[in-house]
Amino acid sequence: xxKQYLEIKEKHKDSILFFRLxxxxxxxxxxxxxxxxxxxxxxxxRDCGQKERAxxxxxxxxxxxxxxxxLIEKGYKVAICEQVEDPSKSVGLVKRDVVRVITPGTVxxxxxxxxxxxxxxxxxxxxxxxxGLAYVDVSTGDFFxxxxxxxxSNIIDSLFDELGKIMPKEIICNDFIYSNESVSLKLKQKxxxxxxxxxxxxxxxxxAEESIKKHFSVISLDGLGLRDKRYSxxxxxxxxxxxxxxxxxxFYHINKIIQYSSHNYMVLDVNTRRNLELTETxxxxxxxxxxxxxxxxxxxxxxxRLLKKWIEEPLLDxxxxxxxxxxxxxxxxxLMLINDLKTLLKEVYDIExxxxxxxxxxxxxxxMIALKDSIEVFPQIKAFxxxxxxxxxxDISYELDGLEDIHDLIDKSIVDDPPFSVREGGIIKKEYxxxxxxxxxxxxxxxxxxxxLEEQERIKTGIKNLKIGFNKVFGYxxxxxxxxxxxxxxxxxxxxxxANSERYITPELKEMESKILGAEDKMIALEYQIFVSIRDKxxxxxxxxxxxxxxxxxxxxxxxxxxxxxxxxxxxxNINTEGLINIKDGKHPVVEKVLExxxxxxxxxxxxxTDSRVLIITGPNMAGKSTYMRQVALxxxxxxxxxxxxxEEADICIVDRIFTRIGASDDLSQGQSxxxxxxxxxxxxxxxxxxxxxxxxxxxxxxTSTYDGLSIAxxxxxxxxxxxxxxxxxLFATHYHELTELENKINGIINxxxxxxxxxxxxxxxxxxxxxxxxRSYGIEVAKLAGVRTDVINRAYEILQDLEKRDESKSxxxxxxxxxxxxxxxxxxxxxxxxxxxxxRSKLIDKIKSLEVEKLTPIDAINILxxxxxxxxxx
Numbered sequence: 001x002x003k004q005y006l007e008i009k010e011k012h013k014d015s016i017l018f019f020r021l022x023x024x025x026x027x028x029x030x031x032x033x034x035x036x037x038x039x040x041x042x043x044x045x046r047d048c049g050q051k052e053r054a055x056x057x058x059x060x061x062x063x064x065x066x067x068x069x070x071l072i073e074k075g076y077k078v079a080i081c082e083q084v085e086d087p088s089k090s091v092g093l094v095k096r097d098v099v100r101v102i103t104p105g106t107v108x109x110x111x112x113x114x115x116x117x118x119x120x121x122x123x124x125x126x127x128x129x130x131x132g133l134a135y136v137d138v139s140t141g142d143f144f145x146x147x148x149x150x151x152x153s154n155i156i157d158s159l160f161d162e163l164g165k166i167m168p169k170e171i172i173c174n175d176f177i178y179s180n181e182s183v184s185l186k187l188k189q190k191x192x193x194x195x196x197x198x199x200x201x202x203x204x205x206x207x208a209e210e211s212i213k214k215h216f217s218v219i220s221l222d223g224l225g226l227r228d229k230r231y232s233x234x235x236x237x238x239x240x241x242x243x244x245x246x247x248x249x250x251f252y253h254i255n256k257i258i259q260y261s262s263h264n265y266m267v268l269d270v271n272t273r274r275n276l277e278l279t280e281t282x283x284x285x286x287x288x289x290x291x292x293x294x295x296x297x298x299x300x301x302x303x304x305r306l307l308k309k310w311i312e313e314p315l316l317d318x319x320x321x322x323x324x325x326x327x328x329x330x331x332x333x334x335l336m337l338i339n340d341l342k343t344l345l346k347e348v349y350d351i352e353x354x355x356x357x358x359x360x361x362x363x364x365x366x367x368m369i370a371l372k373d374s375i376e377v378f379p380q381i382k383a384f385x386x387x388x389x390x391x392x393x394x395d396i397s398y399e400l401d402g403l404e405d406i407h408d409l410i411d412k413s414i415v416d417d418p419p420f421s422v423r424e425g426g427i428i429k430k431e432y433x434x435x436x437x438x439x440x441x442x443x444x445x446x447x448x449x450x451x452x453l454e455e456q457e458r459i460k461t462g463i464k465n466l467k468i469g470f471n472k473v474f475g476y477x478x479x480x481x482x483x484x485x486x487x488x489x490x491x492x493x494x495x496x497x498x499a500n501s502e503r504y505i506t507p508e509l510k511e512m513e514s515k516i517l518g519a520e521d522k523m524i525a526l527e528y529q530i531f532v533s534i535r536d537k538x539x540x541x542x543x544x545x546x547x548x549x550x551x552x553x554x555x556x557x558x559x560x561x562x563x564x565x566x567x568x569x570x571x572x573x574n575i576n577t578e579g580l581i582n583i584k585d586g587k588h589p590v591v592e593k594v595l596e597x598x599x600x601x602x603x604x605x606x607x608x609x610t611d612s613r614v615l616i617i618t619g620p621n622m623a624g625k626s627t628y629m630r631q632v633a634l635x636x637x638x639x640x641x642x643x644x645x646x647x648e649e650a651d652i653c654i655v656d657r658i659f660t661r662i663g664a665s666d667d668l669s670q671g672q673s674x675x676x677x678x679x680x681x682x683x684x685x686x687x688x689x690x691x692x693x694x695x696x697x698x699x700x701x702x703x704t705s706t707y708d709g710l711s712i713a714x715x716x717x718x719x720x721x722x723x724x725x726x727x728x729x730x731l732f733a734t735h736y737h738e739l740t741e742l743e744n745k746i747n748g749i750i751n752x753x754x755x756x757x758x759x760x761x762x763x764x765x766x767x768x769x770x771x772x773x774x775x776r777s778y779g780i781e782v783a784k785l786a787g788v789r790t791d792v793i794n795r796a797y798e799i800l801q802d803l804e805k806r807d808e809s810k811s812x813x814x815x816x817x818x819x820x821x822x823x824x825x826x827x828x829x830x831x832x833x834x835x836x837x838x839x840x841r842s843k844l845i846d847k848i849k850s851l852e853v854e855k856l857t858p859i860d861a862i863n864i865l866x867x868x869x870x871x872x873x874x875x
Contacts, residue, residue, distance in 0.1 A: 004093060005017070008097065009028075011098070012079040014196075015077040016079070017031055017081055019081045020082045020096065021058075023060060024061060025059050025061055025080075026057070027056065027058065028046070028055065028056050032055040035057055038070065038071060038074055038076070039067050039070055039071070041058075043055055044056050068102060072104055078102045079100075079101045080098060081097065082099045084097050098248070100360075101245075101247070101248075103121070103246065104169040104194045105119065105120065105122070105138070106138050107119055107139065108138055108353065108360060110353055115304070116296070117308070118137045118142065118308075119138070120136065120137055120166050121138060121168065121170050121172075121239070121242075122163070122168035122170065122172070123135070123173070123198075124171060124172075124174070125238065126155070126183075129155075130148045131147065131148050131235075132229075132230070132235035133145065133159065133162055133232075133235055134232065134238070138254070139352070139356050140352035141255065141256075141352065141546060142258075143236075143254050143257045145235060145257060145258070145259050146232065147229055148262075157269070157684065158262065160186070160269070161267055161269045161270065164190070164270035164273055165268070165273070165313065168193055171193055172238070174200060175197050175200050178195075178197040202238045203238055205230060211240045211241050212224070212257075216255070236257060249360060252542065253355055253358075253359040255543050264316065266315070266316060266656060271660060271684075272659060273312075276630060276634060277291065278311050291589060292311055293590070294568075294593055295307060295589075295638075295643060297560040297563040298560040299342055299556055300345055300553065300556045301353070302351065302352055302550075303345070303554075303555075303557045303560060306554060306557045307556075307561075310641045310642070311637075311641055314641050315640050315641065323642070324642025325573075325644075326392050327390065327393060328644060330388065330393065332562050332565050332566055335566065337388070338559055341384060341555065344380055345552070345555070345559070348377060348552055348556075349373070351546075351548075351549040351552070352549050354371050355539075355542055355545055355549075358538055358542070359539055359542060361535070364418070364420060364422050365415070365418035365531065366418055368535075371406070371538070372411055375402075378402045378548065379404070381552070385397035385400070385555075396555065400548060401544055406544075409534065410534070413429060413432045414428065414531075422527075422528055425523055425527050427527055428531065433526070435526060436527060439520075439526070442516075443516060443519045446512060446516035447516065450468050450476065454466065454468045460489070463484045465480075465484070466479070474496060474503065475513050476505070476509055477505055478503065478506070478509065479502070480503075482500055482502070485502055488504065491506055492504035561642065561643045561644065564644075565643070565644035568589070568592070570644035570645055571645065571647060574652070575639065575653070576653050578608070579609035579653050579692070580607070580608050580609075580653055581607040581651075582606050582649075582650070583605040583632065583635060583650050584649035585602035585603070585649075586631055586635055587647065588628075588631035589635075589638070601768055602648070603768065605632050607731075610748065611750075612750050613721055613748035613749070614721045614729075614732060614749045614750070615731050615751075615752050616734060616752065616773070617732065617734070617752045618734060618735070618737055618739075618753045618754075619733075619754030620756060626662060629696045630696065631646075632696070632731060635647060635652070636655055636658065637658060655692055655693055656690055657688070657694070659684075659688075660696040660697075660698075661678070661697045662696065662698040678700070682712075686716070686726070689720070689728045690726065690728065691723065693726075693728045695720060696731050697732045698733045699734060699735065700713045701716075701736070709736070710738055710739070713734060713736055714742070717739065717746075717749070718746065720732075723748075737773060751773040752769050752770065753771075753850075754767070754768070755767075755770060772850060
């Protein structure tokens, strides 16, 4: 047996081998040491013909899933080794082999998966010219592939953008990636998933092409949409081979491959997805607090996964967006239909993952009942949709297969409340099969006979507590207590002695035992055989069932968007083709939901391609600049997934990308400081943004010295706002008030500020944005609000006054020098003098404009006028 174990282990060196021995999975040697530590189970030993005992540990096979799940979560592979022949029919050692290798990307057990998350296994083929990416969710059968053509100059960035969208649990790759330490390290760090190189010879075009043809049973790849897609073919074919090697089955629930281009969807890089908190929060990595948390009112796991995919892939096609918006609008206008659909959808189980269990042969009779109960509501859903006057919903109703034949098959064959195991009988209705009916009747009649025999023997022997029992070792027996042994008749044959009783058999009892047990054994075997045939019949209809489940998921996702719109008073956005983003009273969908009703302060936004391309937003920290900018990005994104939006009015153009540069942190593993990370993100934006992009930029240049940072921020704005360079619609938040001067220098730049109200040395954040530039940052006031010690705050005011005086004296010197020396560098000096003059004048004008005169007391007005007079003397 140990020789058999070692031969099998040799073929699966990278996995922990679960070796089936009776009712346990056993592990030996290094696997046992590892597993005992990771699973916190006892480590023992076993004699194996060597000097030292082999380390050994084991887990019960009936609860193995729990232990396997723990190992998978810790990043291990688990090879399941089973007996592959009937022990009762084998001579000598039972033949064993690995029937499946479970990896993080090939898990199908629902207990090991998040029900509303896809579990993607990904294959990457990368060379110097481009890449192919293929990924599959084995638990649902979804298979996708894309590639970047050789002419693309940002191969790695594009690859990371796609991976950021799918967040794979496992990556297999060619050696070109794995041997490139900088790329492989970034992959491991960013996506925190299992990553391993695969056989290099598999990454061969001809081999991959044949692998795809064989799996999909086609003679050409044209029908699969893979013509001339070399990179996609290599990645897809390799992925299929990996599944074939690890899963050991014909995984024909993976019956469709979707080849797509990143140009079909809005491109969102990893930073943008994180900063906008689309599906999880930055800090807690939780769903609560994300956009998905707000929008997800789905009733099914399938609908939840689809909605998440929509959020990850906003559309670029106006017609496709309008299609979703039309359905959402119709549902919003028909509240009863929303509620009726939600009630029915709650009855639908995760059909996609149920079908994976059917294909793998791991489903039980309860799974069949779950499938039947799910399908049972399909005709009602079709009826509700067909009764509408919405063209889109009528089309969906027509496409939805009611699967009545599948429902009837299960309903006629499987009992309504079956046991968990399919090998213990009691799962097939007796009316479904005549032989089962007769065997079950024989079993019932036999047990009735036993009851009669028990009563007869009590009367004949006079032993009132005599009883007939059964166990698997001795079969049926007559049990008599010790005190009544003297009444036992001669025809009772002693079988077993216990502490307080004796057990006997009779020839008559043994004869009936043979009939009863024979009938039960035959019935159990026949029921299992019938169950397998029903399972295979349903498996053969997997494509129909999957297509129907996809439609149910779409209905659920759209119904969720409609329910969210109703609950939050969202409105339907208009889609324009003029490059306009015009939002009235927009709100941040997540922040609004977290705050008490009525507390969120809405704001307008107006951006176009001409005179309002770039909004420079100034104001203190905590005043709401970042929330405002994020809300604009989220509203645009929500429109492009086909959702209603949180606003009073919204007229929005389609954007090809959303970029965000919000906050930064050190990337010490890559030797990059905060400022380096910031500049890398800025470089990515400048290299990839187009005139149709939306840019959200917060505090560019803050990671270095004031003048360096100001210069960089100034140059970045100039470049972005220039239509000959980028000309993208941009929200630019900054504390560099000098940048507000750009409004007067460059067409298309508009200054906005977040309003605050001063009360002595305290400030109140009004959360409202309006035109104009802030005159200062209120940094010390914010520090005071944060709880910084009073003596530190007072000292900070003193230092600030001193610094401002120094700055003023430097400005006077500069102006004086420029007046005395007009012959040398006169153009530069005059420009400096003019800039300093304009900056001070602009600050004073903005301060006057921001005054809310109607709220001033007479004494406040006098004090402010005095300050303005003093400041005007310096200009």
